[in-house]
Amino acid sequence: MERLTEQLVEARGKKGPDGSILLHSLQEYLGVVAALALQLRFFDLDTFKIRVMKRSMIKLGEEKKFEPLANYILHIPHLFGFTGDNYLPKYLEVEIKRRRQLSERNEQYDIVQFILDNPCLFDLNKIESIGYILSLLIHSGTTLLKVYLNKVFLDIALTPGVYEHLYQEQCHIIEEHGKKIELDILDKMEILDSTILESIRLSSHQEWLVRYLNKDFVLSNGVSLHKGTYVSFDMLGHTHNEKIFGKDPEKFNYKRFVRSGPMHQPLGDVSARNLLWGVGPRMCMGKDYSIAIMKLILSIHIRKYAIKPAFLGHKEGDTIHTFKIDKKPSFVYFIPQ
Numbered sequence: 475m476e477r478l479t480e481q482l483v484e485a486r487g488k489k490g491p492d493g494s495i496l497l498h499s500l501q502e503y504l505g506v507v508a509a510l511a512l513q514l515r516f517f518d519l520d521t522f523k524i525r526v527m528k529r530s531m532i533k534l535g536e537e538k539k540f541e542p543l544a545n546y547i548l549h550i551p552h553l554f555g556f557t558g559d560n561y562l563p564k565y566l567e568v569e570i571k572r573r574r575q576l577s578e579r580n581e582q583y584d585i586v587q588f589i590l591d592n593p594c595l596f597d598l599n600k601i602e603s604i605g606y607i608l609s610l611l612i613h614s615g616t617t618l619l620k621v622y623l624n625k626v627f628l629d630i631a632l633t634p635g636v637y638e639h640l641y642q643e644q645c646h647i648i649e650e651h652g653k654k655i656e657l658d659i660l661d662k663m664e665i666l667d668s669t670i671l672e673s674i675r676l677s678s679h680q681e682w683l684v685r686y687l688n689k690d691f692v693l694s695n696g697v698s699l700h701k702g703t704y705v706s707f708d709m710l711g712h713t714h715n716e717k718i719f720g721k722d723p724e725k726f727n728y729k730r731f732v733r734s735g736p737m738h739q740p741l742g743d744v745s746a747r748n749l750l751w752g753v754g755p756r757m758c759m760g761k762d763y764s765i766a767i768m769k770l771i772l773s774i775h776i777r778k779y780a781i782k783p784a785f786l787g788h789k790e791g792d793t794i795h796t797f798k799i800d801k802k803p804s805f806v807y808f809i810p811q
């Protein structure tokens with residue numbers, strides 16, 4: 475985690491007066507960290523391989539369907555959400571060349587090694603295209619992530635008592651385990667886990683897990699679905715079902731999923747109470763990264779700042795930090811404590 479933070483500061487070089495990283499654009503931040511996470515093997519590379527093959531993206535750089543897309547992105551990186559350089563393609567190029575010259579196989583099983591180990595899937599003469607396609611993957615994932623993360627910040631800021639409880643949880647963790655945040659420490663943040671899941675549950679879309687039918691299908695209740703149509707799961711109806719989520723499913727109850735409660739549900743485990751990451755073979759590949767980064771960003775902010783809504787959160791003279799969402803300042807203010 476420390477390495478991630480160091481590399482992040484290095485990549486963006488912006489520190490606040492108190493040494494904190496200023497979040498100029500939440501998505502840029504998430505994108506940089508996701509690129510770093512690919513190096514640290516946060517993604518399940520074996521599953522990635524299966525999907526690459528299944529989707530017949532054989533030889534990523536060569537595939538006709540993807541090449542124009544990669545070229546398109548190459549010429550308009552600013553539309554891509556990242557300002558400055560998109561350094562992932564450059565990193566891949568340099569690192570792949572370097573490792574090909576090594577006499578022994580590199581120990582680190584990361585995205586670079588994955589590409590080198592699977593020449594049947596990747597055309598190594600088109601490393602730049604591979605880099606941009608990976609950037610596209612990160613971009614679409616982080617677009618979703620920034621929206622949800624902002625929603626969690628808003629719920630914490632707007633609901634009385636939530637920030638205080640989350641702050642107490644962090645103080646308790648610091649007392650027991652010190653200030654360092656490692657992956658196993660993130661697992662101990664159970665109120666935060668429940669808060670994130672509850673916040674995202676309540677921002678569900680009606681249409682979730684959209685599928686195109688390539689054959690006719692009859693459901694167990696007799697409803698016929700026809701080839702050539704799109705179907706989706708009614709997530710809004712599902713997340714408001716009392717039988718699954720208990721009393722007052724429409725209300726924000728940040729303790730709904732805590733370990734000691736009857737609805738206990740960890741953010742990372744898929745079940746009827748948690749379809750956030752999808753289910754089955756198309757499940758989110760950025761799940762572990764997304765959970766770790768959301769908890770990391772939230773816990774760092776809870777420890778350092780009082781999280782308040784912009785309209786009532788500060789007194790004159792207070793130092794205020796905020797971040798941008800789609801070029802607009804977020805409604806959440808961070809006041810150093």
Ligand code: HEM
Pocket residue numbers: 508525611612613614615616618619622683684749750751752753756757758759760761763764
């Ligand atoms: C809170 C944030 C996120 C949520 C809620 C989320 C949710 C999902 C869901 C529900 C699916 C399955 C879609 C389906 O079955 O039709 C999915 C797939 C996927 N997600 Fe995420 N995701 C998030 C963040 C990310 C991030 C940050 C990345 C990468 C950096 C990512 C990469 C992927 C990939 C590669 C797939 C597989 C697509 C496929 O096989 O078709 N996701 N995600």
